[in-house]
Amino acid sequence: MEGFITQQLSLEAKRQEENFPIYQLVTPEGELTDDGERIYNAELVRRMYKHVLRARLFDRKAVNLQRQGRIGTYAPFEGQEAAQIGSAMALDEKDWIFPTYRDHAATLTFGHSMVHVLLYWAGRFEGCIPPQGKHIFPPAVPIATQILHAVGAAWAEKMKGTAQVALAYFGDGATSEGDFHEGLNFASVFDVPVIFFCQNNGYAISVPVERQMRSKTIAQKALAYDMAGVRVDGNDCLAVYHATKMAAQRARDEQEPTLIEAVTWRYGAHTTADDPTKYRDQKQSEERRKYDPLLRLEKLLRGQGDWDDTWAESLHQTLQQEIEQAVREIESYPKADVTHMFDHVFAVPTWNIREQRQYCQSLLK
Amino acid sequence: MGMNLLQHDKPLRDRIEKSTKLTLVQAVTDGLKTMMNEDPSVIVLGEDVGKNGGVFRATDGLLAEFGDQRVIDTPLAEAGIIGTSIGLALNGFRPVAEIQFLGFIYPGFEQIVAHAARIRTRTSGRYTVPLVIRAPYGAGIRAPELHSDSVEAYFFHTPGIKVVVPSNPYDAKGLLIASIEDPDPVIFLEPMKSYRSERREVPTGKYTVALGKANLVQEGEDITLIAWGNMVKPTLEAAQKMEKEKRYTADVIDLRTLYPLDRETIVQSVQKTGRVVIVHEAQRTGGVGTELISLINDEALLYLRAPIERVTGYDVPVPLFSLEDDYLPSVARIADGIERVMGF
Numbered sequence: 214m215e216g217f218i219t220q221q222l223s224l225e226a227k228r229q230e231e232n233f234p235i236y237q238l239v240t241p242e243g244e245l246t247d248d249g250e251r252i253y254n255a256e257l258v259r260r261m262y263k264h265v266l267r268a269r270l271f272d273r274k275a276v277n278l279q280r281q282g283r284i285g286t287y288a289p290f291e292g293q294e295a296a297q298i299g300s301a302m303a304l305d306e307k308d309w310i311f312p313t314y315r316d317h318a319a320t321l322t323f324g325h326s327m328v329h330v331l332l333y334w335a336g337r338f339e340g341c342i343p344p345q346g347k348h349i350f351p352p353a354v355p356i357a358t359q360i361l362h363a364v365g366a367a368w369a370e371k372m373k374g375t376a377q378v379a380l381a382y383f384g385d386g387a388t389s390e391g392d393f394h395e396g397l398n399f400a401s402v403f404d405v406p407v408i409f410f411c412q413n414n415g416y417a418i419s420v421p422v423e424r425q426m427r428s429k430t431i432a433q434k435a436l437a438y439d440m441a442g443v444r445v446d447g448n449d450c451l452a453v454y455h456a457t458k459m460a461a462q463r464a465r466d467e468q469e470p471t472l473i474e475a476v477t478w479r480y481g482a483h484t485t486a487d488d489p490t491k492y493r494d495q496k497q498s499e500e501r502r503k504y505d506p507l508l509r510l511e512k513l514l515r516g517q518g519d520w521d522d523t524w525a526e527s528l529h530q531t532l533q534q535e536i537e538q539a540v541r542e543i544e545s546y547p548k549a550d551v552t553h554m555f556d557h558v559f560a561v562p563t564w565n566i567r568e569q570r571q572y573c574q575s576l577l578k
Numbered sequence: 579m580g581m582n583l584l585q586h587d588k589p590l591r592d593r594i595e596k597s598t599k600l601t602l603v604q605a606v607t608d609g610l611k612t613m614m615n616e617d618p619s620v621i622v623l624g625e626d627v628g629k630n631g632g633v634f635r636a637t638d639g640l641l642a643e644f645g646d647q648r649v650i651d652t653p654l655a656e657a658g659i660i661g662t663s664i665g666l667a668l669n670g671f672r673p674v675a676e677i678q679f680l681g682f683i684y685p686g687f688e689q690i691v692a693h694a695a696r697i698r699t700r701t702s703g704r705y706t707v708p709l710v711i712r713a714p715y716g717a718g719i720r721a722p723e724l725h726s727d728s729v730e731a732y733f734f735h736t737p738g739i740k741v742v743v744p745s746n747p748y749d750a751k752g753l754l755i756a757s758i759e760d761p762d763p764v765i766f767l768e769p770m771k772s773y774r775s776e777r778r779e780v781p782t783g784k785y786t787v788a789l790g791k792a793n794l795v796q797e798g799e800d801i802t803l804i805a806w807g808n809m810v811k812p813t814l815e816a817a818q819k820m821e822k823e824k825r826y827t828a829d830v831i832d833l834r835t836l837y838p839l840d841r842e843t844i845v846q847s848v849q850k851t852g853r854v855v856i857v858h859e860a861q862r863t864g865g866v867g868t869e870l871i872s873l874i875n876d877e878a879l880l881y882l883r884a885p886i887e888r889v890t891g892y893d894v895p896v897p898l899f900s901l902e903d904d905y906l907p908s909v910a911r912i913a914d915g916i917e918r919v920m921g922f
Contacts, residue, residue, distance in 0.1 A: 338699065341700050342701060342704050350705070351697075351700045351701055355693075358657075358688060361660075361662050361665060361689065362661060362664050362693065365662035365668075365669070366666070366669040368662060368665065369666045370669065372671070373670065379665075391685065392657050392661060399652070399655070399658050402653055403650075556702075556703075557699045557702050558698065558738050559698070560761040563837075565839075
């Protein structure tokens with residue numbers, strides 16, 4: 214028996230977090246790292262600032278609208294803008310995104326309209342219709358399920374021989390679901406040009422990430438699928454942009470998937486129906502304001518001498534107007550037509566749906 | 579009497595030039611092959627569908643003919659197969675996903691009910707999912723635990739998907755082609771017990787059996803018997819037995835499509851006979867039979883001369899095979915059901 218044992222078997226798991234340091238191009242103080250120096254482009258950063266400010270103002274307005282009973286339950290994303298916007302800006306127009314219900318900063322940046330996002334939260338499926346030619350999937354409500362759709366859509370692009378890629382957004386909680394594993398596994402087995410973009414905001418509703426998983430990073434999970442894994446500062450819009458750009462390029466050129474973990478924080482509740490004071494010290498959230506993505510872009514532009522108060526002020530005003538206009542538009546939207554719920558169940562309505570539609574319409578008379 | 583397979587497809591019968599005798603599972607293969615030749619966007623994926631040709635050989639030979647870009651052996655992952663098929667379907671392909679047994683579909687259930695069934699509705703038609711999920715199902719082949727489940731009612735209850743169940747080789751090919759061509763997701767349930775139980779003439783070319791149309795397999799006067807899948811055969815046998823013994827004649831309806839139901843065929847028959855027995859092997863409570871009774875109450879209550887009888891599986895998990903035959907509706911149980919209705 215002893216003859217079989219030729220060496221000591223080590224069961225000590227290898228800690229991988231040191232292999233996945235947080236990638237940063239802009240420090241929390243708004244200073245460029247060495248890599249950041251090479252990449253910095255004032256015009257690009259000003260566009261980022263605009264998108265982040267736009268999303269933030271929109272998000273705050275949406276929370277207010279919910280509080281006033283003008284829209285339904287809403288999932289705020291304040292704090293996560295840089296992760297969503299940096300990644301969405303890195304894609305090509307014809308690429309695909311598969312968002313969750315918290316990814317409106319991404320969808321707005323990628324071309325969805327504020328009116329549609331608000332319509333969705335006002336309880337209308339019309340809100341899920343993206344602009345013509347834009348591949349923006351409706352927000353996934355179950356957790357992690359959209360990861361597989363992104364893999365399928367990207368796989369289809371590969372089989373069609375195009376250069377398009379798909380990006381799936383999901384949170385840290387999603388990495389506990391089977392669909393996360395199945396998505397990464399399929400993508401690596403079939404060399405699918407897809408980007409898995411995790412916003413690790415520390416909590417899946419109330420459950421902290423330490424209770425979600427034992428591994429120290431999400432990026433290291435890429436090792437198990439023999440794919441690239443990147444851990445990036447999710448509040449550093451430039452770093453997220455650059456990491457996603459590289460992942461997208463690799464997906465296009467080499468048909469390889471990438472897992473990106475963007476480490477970030479949501480200041481607010483999981484949804485407007487949830488009370489974060491029950492599970493999180495609010496001081497913790499206030500502390501995080503120091504690392505705020507919008508503030509960081511402002512500091513960066515100021516530090517580089519590319520900030521202009523008049524520009525910022527007028528930008529603020531224009532965006533406020535855009536938001537008010539969108540709110541006016543949804544509030545003057547015609548009442549939802551009852552036929553709408555019957556019209557898109559099947560390509561050709563079945564007899565039961567046809568008859569129920571007629572009955573429902575007759576009730577209106 | 580006699581089995582009138584092509585009764586509803588007369589013009590088609592006249593068009594058929596060539597046919598060949600196939601089993602149900604061979605007809606499935608033939609249907610897949612026909613559509614893969616016809617439409618390059620049709621792809622087949624699932625566990626063991628490639629080299630192995632499927633655990634029941636339903637995809638036998640397809641890999642050699644169409645290559646590994648169109649016949650894809652996937653990792654062992656039902657949510658993965660169905661979820662990626664949804665992505666493929668909404669981006670231009672017509673995937674036919676195989677789940678090895680219906681009893682293994684549960685990990686993929688969320689993808690079906692939360693996504694495949696709703697994407698057309700959620701996007702007001704911008705995105706659609708022309709996906710077919712094939713799954714062998716049903717008891718009677720001495721399979722291990724969980725392999726024999728008959729849970730069509732889960733999908734029957736879900737708006738946005740169609741549920742199709744062939745009972746013979748001719749229908750299997752025609753319904754499968756219609757399912758692949760359908761712009762909406764279809765759950766295509768293949769009765770395992772009928773896979774190799776008989777051979778029938780199957781046209782060699784492309785033809786369809788329309789979804790939502792039942793087959794009046796046999797015509798009679800006294801009673802309507804409604805069944806699908808594996809239950810069509812014992813139901814016919816019971817009908818013949820009762821005709822011989824008691825001179826009761828029966829309309830026997832093979833539903834072929836569970837969702838949408840063929841209301842017209844059912845109601846017409848019930849209005850004629852006034853008596854109904856529904857036969858299904860799935861568990862009784864909340865089964866498709868319950869909906870059929872409700873439909874008949876809505877449309878033909880005053881024609882009924884007796885309460886509608888159901889002969890079904892019991893409300894227990896499908897037992898292991900030592901008790902399988904006791905679980906399944908038998909010719910004797912169906913005949914007994916007919917007798918109860920006739921003697922009311």
